[in-house]
Amino acid sequence: MKLERNAQPGRRAQLGPWAMAGVLATMWAILAVLPATGDRFLTQGNLASLMAQSAVLLVVSVGMTLAILIRGIDLSVGAGVALTGVIAGLAHAKLGLPVPLAIGAALAAGALIGAWHGLWVGWLGVPAFIVTLAGFESYRGGALLLAHSRSVPMDDFQALDRPLPPGVTWALVIAVLAIGVALTLREATRRKQLGLAPITTSQVALRLGGQGLLAGIVLAIYGGRGMPVLVAVACAIALGGVFVTRRTRFGRHLYAIGGNPEAARLSGIDVKRVTLWVYVILGVLTAAAGVLAGARTDDVTPGSQGNLLELNAVTAVVIGGTSLSGGRGSVAGTVLGTLVFGTVANGMNLLGIDSDWQWVCTGMILLVAALVDVLSKGKRS
Amino acid sequence: MVVELRRIGKQFPGVRALHDVSLAIARGEVVGLCGENGAGKSTLIKILGGVYPAGSYTGEVVVDGRVQAFRATPDARRAGIAVVHQELSLVPEMSVAGNLVLGREPGRLGLYDAAATEVAARRMLARVGLDGVDLATPVGHLGIGVQQVLEIARALDEDARVIVLDEPTAALSEAETARLFALVRARRAEGAAFVYISHRLEEIAALCDRVVVLRDGELAGSCAATVPTRTIVELMTGKEADTAAAAIVPGGEVALEVERLCVAHPVLRDRRVVDELSFRVHAGEVVALAGAMGAGRTATLAALFGCARSRVTGTIRVAGRAVTLASPRAAIAAGLALVPEDRKAAGVVLCGSVADNLALCALGSISRLGVVDGARAEQLALERLRDLTIKAPGLGAEVATLSGGNQQKIAIGKWLPLAPRVFLLDEPTRGVDVGAKAELYVLVERLLAAGAAVVLASSDLPEVVRLAHRVLVLREGKLAGELARPAISQLAIMQLAVGAVEGAAA
Numbered sequence A: 001m002k003l004e005r006n007a008q009p010g011r012r013a014q015l016g017p018w019a020m021a022g023v024l025a026t027m028w029a030i031l032a033v034l035p036a037t038g039d040r041f042l043t044q045g046n047l048a049s050l051m052a053q054s055a056v057l058l059v060v061s062v063g064m065t066l067a068i069l070i071r072g073i074d075l076s077v078g079a080g081v082a083l084t085g086v087i088a089g090l091a092h093a094k095l096g097l098p099v100p101l102a103i104g105a106a107l108a109a110g111a112l113i114g115a116w117h118g119l120w121v122g123w124l125g126v127p128a129f130i131v132t133l134a135g136f137e138s139y140r141g142g143a144l145l146l147a148h149s150r151s152v153p154m155d156d157f158q159a160l161d162r163p164l165p166p167g168v169t170w171a172l173v174i175a176v177l178a179i180g181v182a183l184t185l186r187e188a189t190r191r192k193q194l195g196l197a198p199i200t201t202s203q204v205a206l207r208l209g210g211q212g213l214l215a216g217i218v219l220a221i222y223g224g225r226g227m228p229v230l231v232a233v234a235c236a237i238a239l240g241g242v243f244v245t246r247r248t249r250f251g252r253h254l255y256a257i258g259g260n261p262e263a264a265r266l267s268g269i270d271v272k273r274v275t276l277w278v279y280v281i282l283g284v285l286t287a288a289a290g291v292l293a294g295a296r297t298d299d300v301t302p303g304s305q306g307n308l309l310e311l312n313a314v315t316a317v318v319i320g321g322t323s324l325s326g327g328r329g330s331v332a333g334t335v336l337g338t339l340v341f342g343t344v345a346n347g348m349n350l351l352g353i354d355s356d357w358q359w360v361c362t363g364m365i366l367l368v369a370a371l372v373d374v375l376s377k378g379k380r381s
Numbered sequence B: 001m002v003v004e005l006r007r008i009g010k011q012f013p014g015v016r017a018l019h020d021v022s023l024a025i026a027r028g029e030v031v032g033l034c035g036e037n038g039a040g041k042s043t044l045i046k047i048l049g050g051v052y053p054a055g056s057y058t059g060e061v062v063v064d065g066r067v068q069a070f071r072a073t074p075d076a077r078r079a080g081i082a083v084v085h086q087e088l089s090l091v092p093e094m095s096v097a098g099n100l101v102l103g104r105e106p107g108r109l110g111l112y113d114a115a116a117t118e119v120a121a122r123r124m125l126a127r128v129g130l131d132g133v134d135l136a137t138p139v140g141h142l143g144i145g146v147q148q149v150l151e152i153a154r155a156l157d158e159d160a161r162v163i164v165l166d167e168p169t170a171a172l173s174e175a176e177t178a179r180l181f182a183l184v185r186a187r188r189a190e191g192a193a194f195v196y197i198s199h200r201l202e203e204i205a206a207l208c209d210r211v212v213v214l215r216d217g218e219l220a221g222s223c224a225a226t227v228p229t230r231t232i233v234e235l236m237t238g239k240e241a242d243t244a245a246a247a248i249v250p251g252g253e254v255a256l257e258v259e260r261l262c263v264a265h266p267v268l269r270d271r272r273v274v275d276e277l278s279f280r281v282h283a284g285e286v287v288a289l290a291g292a293m294g295a296g297r298t299a300t301l302a303a304l305f306g307c308a309r310s311r312v313t314g315t316i317r318v319a320g321r322a323v324t325l326a327s328p329r330a331a332i333a334a335g336l337a338l339v340p341e342d343r344k345a346a347g348v349v350l351c352g353s354v355a356d357n358l359a360l361c362a363l364g365s366i367s368r369l370g371v372v373d374g375a376r377a378e379q380l381a382l383e384r385l386r387d388l389t390i391k392a393p394g395l396g397a398e399v400a401t402l403s404g405g406n407q408q409k410i411a412i413g414k415w416l417p418l419a420p421r422v423f424l425l426d427e428p429t430r431g432v433d434v435g436a437k438a439e440l441y442v443l444v445e446r447l448l449a450a451g452a453a454v455v456l457a458s459s460d461l462p463e464v465v466r467l468a469h470r471v472l473v474l475r476e477g478k479l480a481g482e483l484a485r486p487a488i489s490q491l492a493i494m495q496l497a498v499g500a501v502e503g504a505a506a
Helices: A015-033 A044-069 A077-093 A099-123 A128-146 A155-161 A166-193 A201-222 A229-247 A249-259 A261-266 A271-297 A309-319 A331-351 A356-380 B041-048 B073-078 B096-100 B114-127 B144-157 B174-189 B201-207 B229-237 B297-304 B328-333 B343-347 B354-362 B374-387 B404-413 B434-449 B461-467 B490-498
Strands: B003-012 B015-025 B030-034 B058-063 B066-068 B081-084 B162-166 B193-197 B210-215 B218-224 B254-264 B272-282 B286-290 B312-318 B321-323 B336-339 B422-426 B453-457 B470-475 B478-484
Touching (some): A044 A201, A044 A229, A044 A271, A044 A309, A044 A331, A077 A099, A077 A128, A077 A155, A099 A128, A099 A155, A099 A271, A155 A271, A166 A229, A166 B114, A229 A249, A229 A271, A249 A261, A249 A271, A249 B096, A261 A271, A309 A331, A309 A356, B003 B041, B015 B058, B030 B041, B030 B201, B096 B114, B114 B144, B144 B162, B144 B174, B174 B193, B193 B201, B201 B229, B229 B434, B254 B297, B272 B297, B272 B470, B272 B478, B286 B297, B286 B490, B297 B422, B297 B453, B336 B404, B343 B404, B354 B374, B354 B404, B422 B434, B434 B453, B470 B490, B478 B490
Parallel strands (some): B015 B218, B030 B193, B030 B210, B081 B162, B162 B193, B286 B453, B286 B470, B336 B422, B422 B453
Antiparallel strands (some): B003 B015, B003 B058, B058 B066, B254 B272, B312 B321, B470 B478
């Protein structure tokens, strides 16, 4: 999330992510206080399972954020998860490839699928909705054909679902925290170097404090038993997504294309190539999600694996404050959106409410998030 | 010789946009490019700027003696050609700084360097005298005039040797225009060449060394910029220009009466964009609102049409009856019609057909139980096409394919079935060529003759002088002075607008 700098008055904080952070904090607070859930919600085990449940959705949602930022969408990710899962499983079970190579095969297949989408959307100009709707149909069929409509075992991929040793977990979290601190301090010194209005000490402290708090929460959950590999992968992808969108030229170009494609083109941005890359990244992330989902469930059922995942991902992205009309939003928001999504399921489960209500509740949250987006837009003009 | 276009031809499906056009631009030269809309100016500069890639046109683009084959805009940029397009090519959601470096973001290895961006952005803003603008503000929050200057700042920063400015002053105030001219002259002294496209011939005369005129995709002529405007207009239109002023004298009853109109600033609570403005407009009369950008012209019209973005107070009477104009629906019912500033965004439905657009406001009267009488709609549209001399390939043609002048005729023509008492015209001839401008003026005079009143908001001073019976000059939302014929002149308006003299109520 962007912190407001006093050197730049008039900047309006993005309402969406902050509002959702508030919603998430409120949900957690309520679940921690309610007598029915109080003793079970804020436990290491429950939070760890919440994270593990959200990991697959998070991986896909980060990619979906990029697509939605450039006014695109991908409705094929659910079917893609099934297809790439089947490919990984069969490459190992039938072709005898070792697990890492089988994963590589699945990721390559994902990249190809993404490139295929990018070609249709970027070069042939067919709306992403249609291109990926076609994928939604055909990849599901492809998964069923490849697997002969039978479940594909993924037992040998289970290492992905096991925790890293606690020592490695600590090392990783501390390394990431160090990078975050270094980036923050570097920005502060660079601004001073270039003679720009400095970020105030309190703002630097606030940012560093936020990063420390996040690292602390992660260590509180996983410091003892170690972080499962799939959660670590999901976190890495989310952090990578935040970095790419905020700190790279490619990321800036996504916002430009989503905000005004014609202006982006006239400014010398290769819109087609960026579009292609977005769908390739999304395809690879879909494949990663396919492998992780398979590892979690021990097998891939081609007919049902990843069902509704595409719509859940869009929901998480929109709850996180990314505008479906493109150009506005953030990966950080998507992380929050995914956690809100996961918390609803987790909380209802703890409260013993029929899981069918979960859908109703998620739908309402989606509407509220969309309303926040519309209201903040209305304020702008 | 810096850049030479040799025998350029460009064909669109069914249309010959350019044929055998040659043009050479020397170091330190400012070349004015004139022509009616559709004459091929934009096509020519899109070829020069690499928007239309090599191979999609015939002829050669030569820079420093070498034939160029631009594949896309960055190639042209590398060759030293920068284009400021007429349509703003900024991203509204992105910050000022982000837009200024768009496509050329500083940083290594694909990383984005926010601090270096800020340094670069400050340098560019200082150059065009916009130091006060907040770098983090989304560009969409700024006025169109400021956005235009940002775009120019971006082009000037690249060490371009040929800079193409396509209608750069359409949205600029007189002061901003003067600053732009100073910038152009400074860069020219450093050896940069300019291609300057404008419909405002007085600007061409003031700034350019030479004028090149296109007509129907061909070179119509080239002459020194000092020739009389009339000569250039004749080259553009191929016929003798008609410059007769309106002769109708208003004497009708009061059509619109505005008392102490106030419009709050949309963001700053303690400021007003329109402050205690009172005026009357008679049937058959044109009252013009003049003043710099942000003086309150557009805000006044928006308030009258019930679409202001902030709180409005004051009394409004139409034909003597007090009305509450809370929405455009209410304003239309009271007999008002708005022809908005941004025709493409708000005046016409670009992707709709000519017939649909012309029938838009009449749908109530030509439908029964919600079912539109298609034949009646077509008849209505045909009538309008004839009496407004709208040039369109047919009733089914998409409005987006028509020239600006014809689009504007539709934006006005759609109201005619309702016979409004008061027309609110906001920049009615922005981006419209000289020939179509004259036709639009005739159209306005026909509205007056039919008994309508017109409130005209315009930054085009010759237009105000040509059309207005009275001029209200606004400054920072307040009435700075009023002029009536025959005291109306560009000089008098300018003096009031910039506060050079105290205005006397006429």
